[in-house]
Amino acid sequence: MKKFFFICFASLLLVFSSCKKDNDNSDYYVKLKIDGNWVTWTTVVGELGPDLADPSKTDLGVTANDDAQKDVFDISIQIDGSNFATGAYSTDNPAYWVFIAYAKDLGTVNAQGFLVTDKPGMPPSKFTVNILSITDDAIRGNFIGNYLYDDNADEVLNITEGEFFVRRIR
Helix, strand or coil: CCHHHHHHHHHHHHHHHHCCCCCCCCCCCCEEECCCCEECCEEEEEEEEEECCCCCCCEEEEEECCCCCCCCEEEEEEEECCCCCCCCECCCCCCCCCEEEEEECCCCCCCCEEECCCCCCCCCCCCCEEEEEEEEEEEEEEEEEECCECCCCCEEEEEEEEEEEEECCC
């Protein structure tokens, strides 16, 4: 299952990284608080539409990367049906699927993948994503959480809050 998530994440990353910014429109952004420090990325994109593999489901995605395209942050939410509403979506609610991922140092031998995965001996990894508005052109929201975990390297990445306003491509 984890391999499937990474394949989906990598596919989205390839599509996203092949897109070039048309201009420096800094109106769109993703802000993250990583290990207590705020970072803001403006190479961002959002999407909302039927799942490409199962049109009975609807996917919302927010993806951002740093200027060097070495670090990527992704929020994905999938619901049954086609009525994606604004509101709160939590990783521990089985009524829908919420996936948060952070890829670090892509393209290097030190590449890592951090996911909403529980680290033994710590509280569960948990995030709540609040979708505040959805228009034909943009998606706006925020999130809170505690950490993402790379179980291969046994390393925690503390991402505790953030907000986003992204251009919607579908």
